[in-house]
Amino acid sequence: MSLRTRIAAVAMAAAMAAAAAGCAASTGQNAAASDSGKTLTVFAAASLKAPFTKLATTFEESHPGTKVALSFAGSSDLVTQISQGAPADVFASADTKNMAKLADAGLLDGAAATFATNVLAIAVPPANPASIASFADLARPGVRVVVCAGQVPCGTATAAVEKATGVTLKPVSEESSVTDVLGKVTSGEADAGIVYVTDVKAAGDKVKGIPFAEADKAINTYPIATVGSSKNKELAAAFTALVTGAEGNKVLSDAGFGTP
Amino acid sequence: MRHGYQGVPRWIYVLAAAGALFVLLPLAAIVAKVNWAEFLPLVTSESSLTALGLSLRTSAASTVLCIVLGVPLALVLARGQFRGQRLLRSFVLLPLVLPPVVGGIALLYTFGRQGLLGRSLELAGIQVAFSTTAVVLAQTFVALPFLVVSLEGALRSAGSRYEAVAATLGARPTTVLRRVTLPLVLPGLASGAVLSFARSLGEFGATLTFAGSLQGVTRTLPLEIYLQRETDADAAVALSLLLVAVAVAVVGLSYRRPGAAGGRGPGGAERATRDGAPEPAPERAAP
16 A cells, blocks of 8 residues: 555545534534533424424423424334434324334333324315315216325325225325325315315415314324433423423414324 | 556545445445345235336337437537527426426426416316326426437537538438438437436436326336335335346446447447448438
């Protein structure tokens, strides 16, 4: 190895180390941080974006010096990330199935607590071009319905409602996330989409929500838990207490969630 | 080319090796993660085969569409002289750098129900949204620049000498195009078409945004992988490997064909000219 190659190798190693350090810092999991500058990392289902953003601000106000880093994605994506060692302190799932995956793998600290429920609703474009008024209307020929695929929680719930009502839908598309379903409705491509009531509420006047009685045949429960590898377990417990407490209940029901 | 001065400092090799590893390591990780005992049943399941079949059919259709639309574009860009030519080139190449999801949104507002053309199409009884046509349109949108770039490069480096000779011998422009120009750039056209096919095969974002996802209609292999990943990681990995294998085969095909030098840049087409690869001799082009 000539001197020059050695210098190059050292330079490369240094560059890699710097890059790695940069990555570690950006995840907000700087272990060397002092007590007053702690960061609590919360992984939450995408549907929780609005209420959890609000609750994070409340938490930062009541815990000066603590920052809450929020990461929103599909529950199954978050489970995959946590299983692969992503640095999360708190995990809030949109269904019990995904939380059970972490519990079964022994990656949780203690048991999960239920903090919210959500039910399905029909979303239609504001003008309601196909004049949808009930779940059965969705099965009329010529109505373009978009649903979630059976592999994701909202699709499982849709299938449960179909089974309970005996109405079989012929969707034009089975999307892999509830936001994609909503997108097809807001853009006017679909006549109707099956989403959660909270999605209808969050979309404002871009869609019209049509609640249906059979929605209670498939109630989704949202559990929250502290991740086993967390280095901030006390803070994580405090955040969970805020979410499951009176304050959390209020913010969540404002967003359209049911509370257990 | 092992003779004499190599001209590459040795430390470059170190960095080049890091670059190669950066690409190869994730591919190796996929191979390592495959559940080989379950591999065959996973990739031959009904939904996987339907998705693969749909992907191959739509990619073939969009490659044809790329040739139909891309060859004239490349000819105009390489041979034509008009105002706004550079601007046109920039816009044609735009899908190369645009995030596919942006392409999907753009297509939605063009061919969608409420889109620019969508309303007229709807009146004519043509529904593009949620149809296999939408998949082909999305794939063509992202794959077209690959064909245009390859072919325009080949056309420029081939030069217009033979065409000029054919024209002086009395060949009309269409005859020159058919008997001189196209045979001359056939390798470039072929590698461009193969690249478009490969890009179509991997198209995901625009399809998801614009076409939706329904088995057998719009759910291509990349969309199937995205969905399987929700519940069955093994299936997603197995299908990913299948797509990697198809992509390697396709790209290998476009770079290894002895005549397909066009894909290697301007030099290739020049060599084809020197070797006498263009079969149309000027006298044969004469009417």
